[in-house]
Amino acid sequence: MSKTPAAENKQPQAVHHIATDINKIERAETRGDRIDVGEKITLPHLAGDFGSDRFLDRETSWLDFNTRVLELAEDPDLFLLERLNFLSIVTSNLDEFFMVRVAGLKRRIATGIAVPSAAGLTPEEQMEEIAEAAHQLQERQAHVFRDQVYPELEKEGIRIVSWEDIDDEAKKRLGDYFRQEVFPILTPLAVDPAHPFPYISGLSLNLAVIVRNPQTGKELFARLKVPDQLDRMIPVSSMRDVNSPGKEALFIPLEAIIAEHLDILFPGMEVVEHHAFRVTRNEDLEVEEDDAENLLKALEKELLRRRFGPPVRLEVEDTINPNILELLVSELSVVESEVYKLPAPLDLRGMAPIVRANRPALHYPKHVAHTSRWLNSTETAKAAKVFAATREHDVLLHHPYDSFATSVQAFLEQAAADPNVQAIKQTLYRTSGDSPIVDALIEAAEAGKQVLALVEIKARFDEEANINWARKLERAGVHVVYGIVGLKTHCKLSLVVRKEADGLRRYAHIGTGNYHPSTARFYEDLGVITCDQQITEDVSRLFNQLSGYAPKTTYRELLVAPRSLRSGLIDRINKEIEHKLAGRKAKIQIKCNSMVDEAIIDSLYRASQAGVEVNVVVRGICALRPNVPGLSENIKVRSILGRFLEHSRVFTFENAGEPVVFIGSADMMHRNLDRRVEALVRVKHREHIKYLLDMFSNYMSETTSNWHLDSDGKWTRHHLDSDGNQLTDVQQMYLDSRRKK
Structure with missing residues (x-):
């Protein structure tokens, strides 16, 4: 630094x-x-x-942020399963950092764009600092899990066990689970003159397997992907025990179950050893919008290409055979500083089934959001009338303390159902898989209202979901646009045009967060619902600029x-x-x-x-x-x-x-x-x-x-x-x- x-x-x-x-x-x-x-x-x-x-270096500062998250996992006064969740968040944050920031630096170095950062560091110098800080951070994270959090889990009766630790009845049950649920979706990939080294998908957990031919004595390498569509931690105990304080809750990693049954995958071969590893790839998107006649199709094509981005990090178990590691390094074309040797288990995102255990004493107390006092001070939450309240005064919302469902969601649902509403305009950057916001827009369009949805299909890592929403909205008759060429639309806006006794009145919601009911429960965000004439006119102008041609639009309140x-x-x-x-x-x-x-x-x-x-x-x-x-x-x-x-x-x-x-x-x-x-x-x-x-x-x-x-x-x-x-x-x-x- x-x-x-x-x-x-x-x-x-x-x-x-x-x-x-x-x-x-x-x-x-x-x-x-x-x-x-x-x-x-x-x-x-x-x-x-x-x-x-x-200026401080932005990349190092990003890693400092993740260190602060790790400090929460280290806090013994925090609820135990929340500490485990923070460890998982550290992993997710680091994954994105490598996929985007580190990948970007590598690309700049490879293309010879060596312009120093605002802090005066060249890309090579930044990579050196990142490598040192990231290695220390991941080693510290592994230490926190192994020496601080996991011993406390054991005290609560929550244990991660190996195959040797479980009884015969459990072995039979898990063996049946493997044959019925796991084996059919596994694909062992051999490496030999007839089979080139396979493609390793980004963020997947894999087993590097060495098998020996008993006839020739020759040892061969194979790669086996641990299915990411299945839970990583499989309950050995019944779910009743998992969710019951005082009961022992045993979990076994999915890779341990697979490893025990490798003989089924390689019949006639002797399994010599196996080791887990994980690859992170460059997964940032580059879409040349000016050259794309159809942005939707161009982005879909780029999403396919994303899967084949070059590796930027290789995580391996610290017990890995040096010869296997040498093979992985060679085939993946990574350098020594990009190799992270860590104690098992790799990828602490896989702790999610344990984090979800219904043990209230180990979690934050349950929070039930209340309707904003500025929206609904006298009526019950379900009876809140958003338009009537907004006509009296602007409504300030502070989520998740104020309910998203009885404010922003209710605003759009009531607009969709209200026969006096003429038009709805909405930006969508990220939303949930079963979005009531999208449902409200579809309902409004089907009721004959004019509905515009500006869907940002370039929202990082949500591109595929947003493409699906865009197509669904179009099928329902919603006017779907993708914003201005060369710019992402990140503003959080809703506009409702309503016919009232004194003429048309516009209502707007302007927020700091996405229209995402799920994240609204744990993202702190603010928003304003208003029918202020100048503000709503500005919002209307901005929507017109986004959907039409208005490069010289001016604004009074925005x-x-x-x-x-x-x-x-x-x-x-x-x-x-x-x-x-x-x-x-x-x-x-x-x-x-x-x-x-x-x-x-x-x-x-x-x-x-x-x-x-x-x-x-x-x-x-x-x-x-x-x-x-x-x-x-x-x-x-x-x-x-x-x-x-x-x-x-x-x-x-x-x-x-x-x-x-x-x-x-x-x-x-x-x-x-x-x-x-x-x-x-x-x-x-x-x-x-x-x-x-x-x-x-x-x-x-x-x-x-x-x-x-x-x-x-x-x-x-x-x-x-x-x-x-x-x-x-x-x-x-x-x-x-x-x-x-």
């Missing part, structure tokens, strides 16, 4: 420099609150001599990427600098998933140099260095991780005592600000503004459990007070606040 920059210019002239340059800014808001997406901002430069060292969002935020940051220099109240607070964009970060540095207090709450990657003398001593960075995945994006500006607050879909990353359609909406209701400002106070409080980022890029967990007592879990605080109402 690069070193903390030294501040060479600490004298007061830095502030005067900013004061002089701030007068040269071309405003993005030149006509009241109107924002012209075509206007640009000229930025004053940083005071002081700060080079690329002012900041929209890729044209006005970055400039709009920087303009707000610069206004806070003006307020501070004039002696007025000034403060900037940002909550996002990632903080990477250099222009935004430099703007925050300038604000800090002017004396503006800056608070950043970031879940994942952060390239900003806080607390650097002369640069960012007024910036604090915190991270909240826990039961729910912090996913909302919030931007607040003190604005001389009249706070301006935005929520929306955009993270502070190049891809969000330059290559996606994103939308932030200004929150207007004073109670809602107070709620969001209080949220920052809770997240940043010294009595709240969180992680602090220092100027060296090191994250430190703060979850105990000086007496060793647990600090406040802010997510639990919000859960408790809903239960009291």
Whole structure:
């Protein structure tokens, strides 16, 4: 990791420099609150001599995020099966990191694109840092499972056993299971002059098997894929025992059952040895939209190609035969730094059947979401009338504390069933397999309403599901579009046009999260339902831009990427600098998933140099260095991780005592600000503004459990007070606040 920059210019002239340059800014808001997406901002430069060292490396920061997740698995005060779940999440996160980020770096190196990162590191240097950090992280993860979490599972009677550990009755039952459910879908693949080394699919668990011909004594290699459509951990005990505290619950890995029956797969051969291994491949998609006459077909073709991406990581059991490892390395064309030797079991995602065990004392207490008090303060949840409530005042939603089913889902279901609704427009980035949102759109279309669905079929790793939804919606008569060529549509918008006594009225939902009922139960997100005329007109304009031709659309209440969002935020940051220099109240607070964009970060540095207090709450990657003398001593960075995945994006500006607050879909990353359609909406209701400002106070409080980022890029967990007592879990605080109402 690069070193903390030294501040060479600490004298007061830095502030005067900013004061002089701030007068040269071309405003993005030149006509009241109107924002012209075509206007640009000229930025004053940083005071002081700060080079690329002012940025932290984004790849290392991503691994630091996963380390924070691992620290939750290490916490002995956390519910045991939740600790196991966090270990599984570490694996999933690392898989995506290698499939996308590491694969991208390898591609840049292979093509000779060796442009240094914002932090000044070449792709080769980044790969070196990644290899060292990732090896340490995976070894630490394996240690946490083997030496911390698993011994505690054993104390609770939950054990992972081998074939030798189970009794004859269980062996017979599992043998029958193998022959009936497993054997028919296994395909042993030999490697010899007539059979080339087989293709190993990405993220699959495999057995490398050595068999010997008893006639010739020759040893041969075969590969056997462990079926990923079956549970990895198979209950040996009855499900009653698995779900009963005090009862012993035994599980056996599927690969152990397969290994015991290899003689059935290789009759006439002697099984010498077998070892598990796993390959990660480049699975990022590249679709040249300008050259694709039909984006849907082009993406389907690219999905097939994804399966054959080059390997970027090889995970093997640490007991593997060196000769087998040499063969795998050679055939897969990986280098030594890409080989990860780990104790069994590999791929802790496979712990899901154990995590699902119905043992309430080992899980977080069950949470039942409540209907938002701004939506439904007097009626029962099922009787909530979304349109009537929204006409009275805007509705702020905070999921999963506020119910998704009785708010966003109800909004669309009621719209579909309401004969006065004329049209519905909806963006879909990710949704569930049995989506009530999609069902509502289909119902509305079949009822004769005009329905537009903007389906983002390039949503990473959900492409295939979204293609299926697109086709289903088209068959029902929904107008399905795929957005603007070259841009992903990531904004979270719903628009309903309703005929009322005084004419047509538009209702809109603008959110920070996907229209996904399943993830809404464990993703922390915000949303606003409003019939504000200016906001809904902006949303209508944005839908028209997405479905038609309107490149010069302007907006009054929305900041929209890729044209006005970055400039709009920087303009707000610069206004806070003006307020501070004039002696007025000034403060900037940002909550996002990632903080990477250099222009935004430099703007925050300038604000800090002017004396503006800056608070950043970031879940994942952060390239900003806080607390650097002369640069960012007024910036604090915190991270909240826990039961729910912090996913909302919030931007607040003190604005001389009249706070301006935005929520929306955009993270502070190049891809969000330059290559996606994103939308932030200004929150207007004073109670809602107070709620969001209080949220920052809770997240940043010294009595709240969180992680602090220092100027060296090191994250430190703060979850105990000086007496060793647990600090406040802010997510639990919000859960408790809903239960009291």
